[in-house]
Amino acid sequence: xxxxxxxxxxxxxxxxxxxxxxxxxxxxxxxxxxxxxxxxxxxxxxxxxxxxxxxxxxxxxxxxxxxxxxxxxxxxxxxxxxxxxxxxxxxxxxxxxxxxxxxxxxxxxxxxxxxxxxxxxxxxxxxxxx
Amino acid sequence: xxxxxxxxxxxxxxxxxxxxxxxxxxxxxxxxxxxxxxxxxxxxxxxxxxxxxxxxxxxxxxxxxxxxxxxxxxxxxxxxxxxxxxxxxxxxxxxxxxxxxxxxxxxxxxxxxxxxxxxxxxxxxxxxxx
Numbered sequence: 001x002x003x004x005x006x007x008x009x010x011x012x013x014x015x016x017x018x019x020x021x022x023x024x025x026x027x028x029x030x031x032x033x034x035x036x037x038x039x040x041x042x043x044x045x046x047x048x049x050x051x052x053x054x055x056x057x058x059x060x061x062x063x064x065x066x067x068x069x070x071x072x073x074x075x076x077x078x079x080x081x082x083x084x085x086x087x088x089x090x091x092x093x094x095x096x097x098x099x100x101x102x103x104x105x106x107x108x109x110x111x112x113x114x115x116x117x118x119x120x121x122x123x124x125x126x127x128x129x130x
Numbered sequence: 131x132x133x134x135x136x137x138x139x140x141x142x143x144x145x146x147x148x149x150x151x152x153x154x155x156x157x158x159x160x161x162x163x164x165x166x167x168x169x170x171x172x173x174x175x176x177x178x179x180x181x182x183x184x185x186x187x188x189x190x191x192x193x194x195x196x197x198x199x200x201x202x203x204x205x206x207x208x209x210x211x212x213x214x215x216x217x218x219x220x221x222x223x224x225x226x227x228x229x230x231x232x233x234x235x236x237x238x239x240x241x242x243x244x245x246x247x248x249x250x251x252x253x254x255x256x257x258x259x260x
Contacts, residue, residue: 004244004245004248006244008202011203011205013203013205015203015204016203016204016205019202019203019204019235020203023235023240023241023244026240026241027241027244027245030241030242030245033245035245066248066251068244068247068248070202070244072138072149072200072202072234073141073143073145073146073149073150074145074146074149075141075143075146099251099252100251101247101248101249101250101251102247102248102250102251103247104202104243104244104247105149105153106247106250107243107246107247109243109246110153110156110243111153111156111157111160112160113234113237113239113240113243114134114136114153114157114198114200114234115134115157115160115163115165116237116239117198117231117232117233117234117236117237118134118196118198118231118232119231120231120232120236121196121229121230121231121232122229
């Protein structure tokens with residue numbers, strides 16, 4: 001089974017981590033997805049961390065894990081920290097194929113998504129008014 | 131003219147800020163976009179800041195500015211800081227209509243984009259190997 005591990009930075013605010021978990025759940029419900037499961041993982045401030053995330057994927061029956069950095073920019077976390085953690089996870093789980101995908105901000109479809117998002121105006125202002 | 135202002139967090143790493151500027155440029159080249167221009171702006175660590183970004187939009191001839199928070203989670207920056215800065219910009223530019231859109235992570239299309247991104251594997255591993 002192929003499992004997607006969605007790796008987010010993680011936040012001290014639980015609500016932000018919950019957004020990532022909800023997104024993982026949404027992805028797992030996509031009908032055209034080839035993933036048998038989607039597991040969230042966090043680099044900092046929240047659990048599961050990457051090590052625990054990989055363990056969870058393996059428990060679910062993963063033979064391939066695609067680790068997807070849910071990051072907008074290729075800072076140190078994307079360029080160094082995640083690859084190092086994944087190297088470590090590979091060493092500990094030689095029976096599993098673990099791949100790292102493109103990070104989110106690298107997506108060629110991002111420009112279109114931003115424009116689409118920008119069409120939803122109005123509600124965002126409510127927070128400051130009330 | 132309608133101008134899109136892409137508001138990113140901003141980073142101490144210039145390369146990360148450059149990614150945002152490049153994205154703004156990409157969006158400005160989309161043929162089906164209704165925006166006459168796309169201006170990047172940064173909350174911290176980089177310029178133009180939101181105030182300067184709005185000034186730039188006005189110089190370009192904006193009568194409507196759509197401020198789009200390029201953020202994955204609705205933390206303090208999205209919920210408080212950006213709306214406050216925009217309120218301030220509205221007060222200083224009463225002739226311009228300034229709207230705040232959905233933030234990126236709120237997009238209904240995000241789940242699909244993540245799956246699409248996850249299909250591009252391989253290259254991301256090179257950084258750690260070489």
